[in-house]
Structure formats: C-alpha cells, structure tokens
Amino acid sequence: MGAYLSLPTWWRSLDSRYRLVIGECSACGGYTFPAEGACVECDAVDTLEPVEPAGTGEIVAHTVIEGGAPPEFSRLLDAAGAIGVAIVELDEGARVPGMLTDCDPHAPERGDTVERVVRRIYEQEGVVRYGTKFRPVE
Numbered sequence: 001m002g003a004y005l006s007l008p009t010w011w012r013s014l015d016s017r018y019r020l021v022i023g024e025c026s027a028c029g030g031y032t033f034p035a036e037g038a039c040v041e042c043d044a045v046d047t048l049e050p051v052e053p054a055g056t057g058e059i060v061a062h063t064v065i066e067g068g069a070p071p072e073f074s075r076l077l078d079a080a081g082a083i084g085v086a087i088v089e090l091d092e093g094a095r096v097p098g099m100l101t102d103c104d105p106h107a108p109e110r111g112d113t114v115e116r117v118v119r120r121i122y123e124q125e126g127v128v129r130y131g132t133k134f135r136p137v138e
C-alpha cells in the first residue's frame with residue numbers, strides 16, 4: 001500500500017530534518033523536499049528557496065519499525081517497542097518522512113490528517129536531538 005518507504009533513505013533524510021524545511025520553486029511555485037537539487041514539479045535547478053511549511057498534511061505511506069534501527073535510535077525503539085513512521089504529503093504538496101507520535105504506532109492509515117509537533121528524536125553523544133514528528137488530527 002502507498003509509496004515504497006526505503007528505510008535507509010528514511011533514516012538519512014531524518015537527520016537533515018530537525019527543522020522541517022521545504023523548498024519553494026521560484027519558477028513554478030511547487031514545493032520540494034529536501035530543499036535542494038532540482039524541483040520535483042518542473043525539474044528546474046537552483047530555483048528552490050527554503051521555507052517552513054504550515055505543518056499539516058496527509059499520510060501517503062505508513063509502516064511500523066519494530067527492529068533494525070541504527071544505534072542512535074535503538075534506545076527509543078527499546079523504550080517504545082515500536083515506532084510508527086510515515087511519508088506525509090504536506091498541504092503545500094511536498095512529501096516528507098517523519099515519525100508518528102501521540103498514537104498507537106499501528107493505528108494511523110493512509111489518508112489520515114496529521115500535524116507536526118516538535119519532539120525529542122534521540123540522544124547522541126550526550127546531545128538530545130529534537131525534531132519534527134507528526135501526530136494524528138481528529
């Protein structure tokens with residue numbers, strides 16, 4: 001169901017996503033995540049201006065991670081038992097990866113509306129990293 005969720009890609013992109021920043025294309029007005037490279041709408045290069053999205057969107061792919069996380073996430077996974085992750089299509093149109101929070105990790109479904117919240121992501125080398133997670137909106 002939904003878009004394929006590549007876990008290695010997801011973990012990598014998460015690291016660049018403590019602030020949720022997308023790129024607004026000055027050529028076509030479309031939005032791309034991450035805010036680098038070519039515009040996903042019109043393929044224009046060097047047209048992306050970083051902007052902060054409103055922070056609400058819709059789940060287009062969802063899965064649950066119950067093992068196999070990189071070391072920095074293993075404590076979180078041990079504590080939580082399972083982590084819900086999703087690709088969220090923001091209202092602006094860009095698709096971004098994120099962890100789900102404030103819900104049963106298995107519960108969200110494709111098409112559910114979510115909003116961004118700032119939460120502790122993990123601790124590494126004594127530094128707590130915060131970033132965007134998504135929680136379901138009633």
Ligand SMILES: [Zn+2]
Nearest residue numbers: 025028039042
């Ligand atoms: Zn464009």
